[in-house]
Amino acid sequence: MAIHKGRGFACINYPIGMNLGGDPAQALVHSTPDGKFMVALSAIDLGQGMKSVTRQIASETLGVPVEDVYVDTADSDTGPHDMGSFASRGTHRVGNAVIRASAEARKQMLEAAAEELEVNASDLDTDGKGNIHVKGAPSRSITVADTAMAAQFKQGRTLAGRGIFLIPPSDADAETGEMTPVTCFAHAALVIDLEVDDETGDVEVKEINSAYEVGRALNPKLVEQQLIGGAWMGVSHALYETTEPQYPKRDHGPQDFNTYLMPGPGQIVPHNIAVLERPAEDAPFGGKGPGEMCANPVLPAVANAIYNAVGIRCDRLPITPEKILRGLRANGGARPQQVR
Amino acid sequence: MARTPLTFTLNDAETGVFVVPGSNLLDVLRRGAGDLTPKQGCAQGTCGSCTVLIDGVPHLSCLTLAETVEGRRIDTTGGLAGGPDLHPLQQAVMEGFAAQCGFCTAGMLMAAKALLDRTPNPTRDEVIEAISGNLCRCTGYEPIVDAILTASARMQGRTA
Amino acid sequence: MTLAVETYPTLREAAQALGDRARYLGGGTLLMRAVNYGDQSFDRIVRSREVDRTVRSEGQGIRIGAGATMADVLASRDLIALHSVARIVGGPAVRNMATVGGNLFAASPYGDFATALLALDATVQMADGQNLPMESFLSGRARMRGIVASVTVPRVGEGEFRFAKVSRIKPKGVSMMSLAAVLPGVGSGRLGDVRIAFGTMGPTPLRAKAAEQALRGRGLTDAEIEPALKVCCDGLQPADDELATEWYRREVAPVHLKRLLLGGRR
Numbered sequence: 001m002a003i004h005k006g007r008g009f010a011c012i013n014y015p016i017g018m019n020l021g022g023d024p025a026q027a028l029v030h031s032t033p034d035g036k037f038m039v040a041l042s043a044i045d046l047g048q049g050m051k052s053v054t055r056q057i058a059s060e061t062l063g064v065p066v067e068d069v070y071v072d073t074a075d076s077d078t079g080p081h082d083m084g085s086f087a088s089r090g091t092h093r094v095g096n097a098v099i100r101a102s103a104e105a106r107k108q109m110l111e112a113a114a115e116e117l118e119v120n121a122s123d124l125d126t127d128g129k130g131n132i133h134v135k136g137a138p139s140r141s142i143t144v145a146d147t148a149m150a151a152q153f154k155q156g157r158t159l160a161g162r163g164i165f166l167i168p169p170s171d172a173d174a175e176t177g178e179m180t181p182v183t184c185f186a187h188a189a190l191v192i193d194l195e196v197d198d199e200t201g202d203v204e205v206k207e208i209n210s211a212y213e214v215g216r217a218l219n220p221k222l223v224e225q226q227l228i229g230g231a232w233m234g235v236s237h238a239l240y241e242t243t244e245p246q247y248p249k250r251d252h253g254p255q256d257f258n259t260y261l262m263p264g265p266g267q268i269v270p271h272n273i274a275v276l277e278r279p280a281e282d283a284p285f286g287g288k289g290p291g292e293m294c295a296n297p298v299l300p301a302v303a304n305a306i307y308n309a310v311g312i313r314c315d316r317l318p319i320t321p322e323k324i325l326r327g328l329r330a331n332g333g334a335r336p337q338q339v340r
Numbered sequence: 341m342a343r344t345p346l347t348f349t350l351n352d353a354e355t356g357v358f359v360v361p362g363s364n365l366l367d368v369l370r371r372g373a374g375d376l377t378p379k380q381g382c383a384q385g386t387c388g389s390c391t392v393l394i395d396g397v398p399h400l401s402c403l404t405l406a407e408t409v410e411g412r413r414i415d416t417t418g419g420l421a422g423g424p425d426l427h428p429l430q431q432a433v434m435e436g437f438a439a440q441c442g443f444c445t446a447g448m449l450m451a452a453k454a455l456l457d458r459t460p461n462p463t464r465d466e467v468i469e470a471i472s473g474n475l476c477r478c479t480g481y482e483p484i485v486d487a488i489l490t491a492s493a494r495m496q497g498r499t500a
Numbered sequence: 501m502t503l504a505v506e507t508y509p510t511l512r513e514a515a516q517a518l519g520d521r522a523r524y525l526g527g528g529t530l531l532m533r534a535v536n537y538g539d540q541s542f543d544r545i546v547r548s549r550e551v552d553r554t555v556r557s558e559g560q561g562i563r564i565g566a567g568a569t570m571a572d573v574l575a576s577r578d579l580i581a582l583h584s585v586a587r588i589v590g591g592p593a594v595r596n597m598a599t600v601g602g603n604l605f606a607a608s609p610y611g612d613f614a615t616a617l618l619a620l621d622a623t624v625q626m627a628d629g630q631n632l633p634m635e636s637f638l639s640g641r642a643r644m645r646g647i648v649a650s651v652t653v654p655r656v657g658e659g660e661f662r663f664a665k666v667s668r669i670k671p672k673g674v675s676m677m678s679l680a681a682v683l684p685g686v687g688s689g690r691l692g693d694v695r696i697a698f699g700t701m702g703p704t705p706l707r708a709k710a711a712e713q714a715l716r717g718r719g720l721t722d723a724e725i726e727p728a729l730k731v732c733c734d735g736l737q738p739a740d741d742e743l744a745t746e747w748y749r750r751e752v753a754p755v756h757l758k759r760l761l762l763g764g765r766r
Contacts, residue, residue, distance in 0.1 A: 047441030047478045199755045201748075206560070209370040225483060232480030240668065245742050252742045257386035257475055258674040259609070259742040265468045265481035266670030321668070322748040345503070362503030362535055362545060366607040383536040385529050391593050397571075398593040405525060407505055407547065451592065472672035473591015 004090070004196045004243035004336050008311025010301035011189040014293035016091035016283075019181040022159045022169040025093035026080035027101040029058060033146035033152050035130070037062055040073045042079035043094045048291075049222040050090050054057030057284050058219055061102035062109070063126025064144050088291020090219065091115065093165055094183070101163030105201035109159045113142050122277045155288030186288045189215040190231075191322075192301040195307040198334045203306060205235050208271040215280040215288035223290055227273050230294025235269060236262045237295065238302035239318050247316070311335030348409045351419025359406045366390045366401035367424070369416065372445060375419040377446045388474030391447035392416050398454040400473075417446040420453070428491040429453060438487035440478030447474050452488045460496055464489065501644040501732025503535065514548035515627035522546050526602035526722070527569060530610075552650060555579055561623075561652040570613070574602065581661045582653070582763060583678070585616040588665045591672050605641065607741060608700045612678045613708040614638065615699030616663050618707060622653045622762045635662050638704040660686055664760045666752075668743075675700045676743045677753065679760050680724035699750060702737035710734035711757065720761050729754035750759040 004225040017023045028040040033204050039058045045051040052072045059066040073079065082094065107121075113132040114121035117140060125135050126144075133141035142150075151157040172179040190210040196203050208231050240261040254260035279286020299317065307313050311328035311334060328334060350373055357372035362498040366381075366474070369375045369392070381387035381400045384411050394413040395413035418425040440443045446473055454461055457469035462470070467488045468481075476484060506522075508514040518524060521689040522544035525531050531545065548592040552565030562578050573579050574595070589595055589603070589612055603613040604624065617634050624637040627647040631642075663680045667673030678699035684692035694715045696708040714728035738749035 026454060036413045049440070199753050215494075221437050224481065227438065228482060229440060229478045233477070246740060246745065252740060254386045254742045257382055261673070261743075262475070262477075263669055264669045264672055265471055265476075266672075268468075268480065268482045268485070271480075321752075322745060325748065325751060361505040364536060374630075385534050385590075385594060388591060388593065397596050399596055400529075400593045402536060403528045403597060405505070405528055405532060405535075405547075407507070408525075408528075424692055454592065469671055470592055473593050 002198050002334065004197060004198060004334050006194055006202070006296055006305040006307070006336075008192045008194075008301040008303065008305025008308055009189070010299075012187065012293050012297040012298040014088060014186045014188070014291070014296070015182040016087075016288050016291070017093045017167060017182055018083075018087040019167060019170050019179075023083055023089065023093060023167040024091070025082045025097040025165050026307075027054070027097040027163045028080050029062075029095065029098070029161045029163070031100040031105065031109070031148045031151075032079040033148055034072060035143065035148035036068045037064060037102075037159075039069060039098060039101070040079045041073045041083035041094060041098075042076040042084075043073065043090055044085045045101075045287050046072050046085055047291075048085070048090065048226055049207070049219060050085060050094065052222060054094055055289070057095045057098045058102045059128075060285065061104050062097050063108065063132075065130055067127065068130065068144070080164075081184040088289060088293065089185070090289050091289030092280075092283050095218075095287060096165035097163040097283075099163065099284050100165065104161030105159055106161070108151070108161070109144065109147055109155065112155055112157050112159060113147045115155060116142050116147060116150050135173040156197060166278055171176065182216075183282050183308055184288060186293060188292070188293050188297050190297040190301050192298065192300065192305045194305045194309065195326060196306060196334070198310060198328055201324035201328065203239055203302075203319070203321070203324065204255050205239070205267075205269045205302065208235075208269055210271065210297075211274040211276060212290060212293075213249060213276040213278055214290050215283050216277050216286035217275050218285060218287040220275065225272060226258055226290045227275075227294045228271055229299050230290065230292075231269070231271050232263065234295035234298025236303065237317060238299045239263075239320070242318050245320075308333075308337045323338075346406055346410055348411065349413045352434075361407070363406045364402050365392070365399075365406050365409055365414070368406040369401060369414070375416050375418045379443055379446055381447075382445065386474055387447075387485040388451065388471075389444050389447040391450045391474065393450055394455055396454070396457060398451055415450070416455075416457040417449050417498075420449060424433055427453075428458070428494050429488065432491040432494070432499075433484070436487040436490060437478060438483040438485050443479060444474055444478075446492045448476070452491070454487070455479060456492055456495065460492060462489070503543055503545060505545045508549045508550060509548075511548045511552070511627045511647055511649055514546050518645060518647070519544070523736070524548075526567065526644050527597040527599040529590070529752075530602055532605060533696045548647075558652060559652045563650050563652045564600050565650050566599060566637065568600045568647040570595035570600075570603075571599050579653075581656055582613075582616060584663050585613055588672070589613060589669075590696075600651055604637065604638065604648055605644075606652070608703065609674045609676070609741070611705060612665055612675055612699050615678045615697050615705035616661075617651060617653065617695045618678040618705045619663075619682050619695045619697035620656065620661065621682070621695060622651050624643050624648055625652065635707065641704055656682055657684065660684055662760050664756060666756050675742065676748060677701060677756060678705075678757055681760060682760075683715075683720075691715050691718055691720075698736055698753065700738075700743075701733075701753065702739075706736050708732050708734070708736060708757075722762070725758065726759050729758055732757050 110121040170179045191205040194205045347356045347444035379389040385403045392401045523542045551567035553568045557591040624632045629648045666677040682695045694712045710731035711728040720723040738746045
């Protein structure tokens, strides 16, 4: 028996969003009578942090405390239209729509405050703590709450905003096939270290080292968690998960989560992450978001590491112990690749 | 259909419901007693999201015949917080970003509570073993393990 | 589907109440799963108020009440040899529910405890008083009518019982294969009447009788176990399933048996 160590590398250029006849996202923002702001979206938070990030974006744009912003991603009947949470588009597309909606609401908020303070709206600023003041004269101020009350009960004015962000459809040029499906890309590079047991074909992933360029990390802790959890899923896709374990034979689909394999808490892989922040020009506060690429580069890196360890080039997922063992039998044993 | 009366203690409250024979405890807690904190993930006993404590011991409520809890004590995540004060486990999960979609969280919390009730200072391996019947699809488990160790340390007056 | 739940004061009465359309409720991990998924093959759930969770010495063996859970096994000092088995059944919540009696009926890939009991040559006591050796119990399991009351496990010498569960998921995963071995005389360098059982290598746990035979009178060295490894799949009926193919199981069974006998990575 021998345990063979392998190292594999993969890098990725990942398009943000998609373009199937255009990629719009919308947001609606309005204030309650006591100066809180509601953001209505149809984009869904499925754990990646959409609510947290759009809340931060709205708070920053409106100039009010983050505690005073509520994000409702209830449903596509009560919220404005959105293409959905997929294609790594959430932060970029929805965030941009939230900025536009929040900017319009802020404009109205400052106009309402200007009327109360009897100044020009262009002379006003927010302190981010719930107050609106005259630039250079902080004592001439009104709270956001009082502004909202005055707007709705005195002035008859809404503090609301509509926002849409659209990446227009891009058709392929009939002559050249050229098109511009996306406006920005995120990037990552990832190294996997693993061990292969040449008697059983078992693989144990030992360490992950990665560098991710996601624009500005709008919520660094969320980004880190998304990358850690995503890499786990990448390992799972690379080595374990399948609904057709004996593809192309359709028999023997898993019956439960015990037979649909996913690595357990005893298989946590140390993962060192470097997040490189290069704010993107057309992204909300420069943030592109990690999205799907938190899992994707793990797969080729695992495949490369297995090749590096035992010389088996596996091109069908998941790379099960059986596929490796068959490869070892076909090759007459392990053929460790010397180059690391 | 004839229904069977069933009484038990749910998070300190005496609770009485009528159950359809053959109902599992999870359905009775959610639909009968209105406690929506335990979740149904698989109804097969393979995901752990329905984990509750019966007489202090973790059980899968989806695989528990409701009639078998007559007169017993059930604890769910719904009873963890004391008013506005989160349980140290909840606090640590929140601060440690140990929940993403949150579907596994209620089961994880009860599995963790069962551990800490008996083993206030668990090792990392003991924490891993304690949550080994609970699946998480988002976090990769590490933040959850860390959060449970953090809560343990705080409850013992240590710094994690 | 309308289900009836019937509760009887004793196990014997519950056993008498069983019929074609009835199932007995043990720990619930098998039966309630079937209920939740609308299994139409039964409409009565039979329970007994008499649930025997005791563990006690009895003659040359240890008697385990069929209602003892995996957690009960882990709490018993008498059953220390079986702790390595009970510990790998499910997660903590399952171990608080799943019973020794129920595990005897668990279909592959479940039933690791039954695999261990087969290697240990345990005896099954039915509620109607009938006694069955594990091997006969398992071979007749599909046609079984009745309720298991208890299991009696012969004592083994220190270090003579070994168990391994081969699973890709850690710390809790389902068995791709499990192996249990009783190795009398292991300390002396010459093995006596060895018993080896494999789980998930057939419709029920099965003994590897050719390997048992090949180990008799031998010691645990690479060279001496080699003949046993060669024949360890004789009599087994591994199948393709969602965890592995028959081919893979046959390829790695000798590897895992070698590691069980000699120690080593798994």
